[in-house]
Amino acid sequence: MVKPKRNIRLKNAVIGWSFIAVATLMIVLFYFYPMLQALLLSFQSGAGTNLTFIGLDNYIRLIKDPTFLTAVKNTVFYLIIQVPLMILLALFISVLLNDKTLKMKGFFRTAIFLPCVTSLVAYSVVFKYLFGTEGMINLFLMKVSIIDAPIQWLTDPFWAKIAIVIAITWRWTGYNMIFYLSALQNIDHSIYEAAKIDGASSVQQFFKITIPMLKPIILFTSITSTIGTLQLFDEVMNITKGGPGNATMTISQYIYDLSFKYTPDFGYAATVSYAIVIMIVIFSIIQFKVAGDRNG
Secondary structure (H helix, E strand, O other), X not given: OHHHHHHHHHHHHHHHHHHHHHHHHXXXXXXXXXXXXXXXXXXXXXXXXOOEEOOOHHHHHHHHOHHHXXXXXXXXXXXXXXHHHHHHHHHHHHHHHOXXXXXXXXXXXXXXXXXXXXXXXXXXXXXXXXXXXXXXXXXXXXXXXXXXXXXOOOOOHHHHHHHHHHHHHHHHHHXXXXXXXXXXXXXXXXXXXXXXXXXXXXXXHHHHHHHHHOHHHHHXXXXXXXXXXXXXXXXXXXXXXXXXXXXXXXXXXHHHXXXXXXXXXHHHXXXXXXXXXXXXXXXXXXXXXXXXXXXX
């Protein structure tokens, strides 16, 4: 009796592994192998494919590179301003759209979610024209007498960053809203009814019930948003091209410039890309610790 059971377990194991073998092979081939190759590439330098091993020189160069430090400063600015703003806005909108008395909820949900399925290049070009010197944003602000002269959204270092933040927030708020809305709909409504009977106000219910119940989703969206912001490229490339000067350049754009705009230095570009990996790990650990997640 023991031998047939072993044969059955072995057969089940073989069947199970056969289902995931192709997917595992693809993941190793297209994810882990390129990551390993990029790591090895970061220890090399040279023009184009004419590379030589230089040890840690690229990483030493990274610390002293003023352009890289500027790109890091800009990227962290986007991260600190845009991610909390987007998370709070998405959370607020999802609570409003979860109201049972709200009419046309399907329309509002679709309208708010639609920006995240638009083409990155297309919406970036639209925002470039909207925030132009004679664009609709300046025309509207002057029409309502908020400003007297056009704001140089794309040529002023500060306002260019703000324009990028607005663009990213517009596109990705609806994406995070869907996660919060799905989680809200899974919260037992009787919890809110019990809190209301005990005299809890809507604000107290939000902070004492909604936020704690959404904690895992908030952590997830904050980490994914952080990863996306640290890899920010399309919006900056299409709206400001990193300008004026390098005032809006991100780390990903610097990697692009090192690989395709300047004399190709793939080894140093790989080093900069691993800087993003390290930053993602650091920020993710910080977020796990702040959230009090025991697995972090």
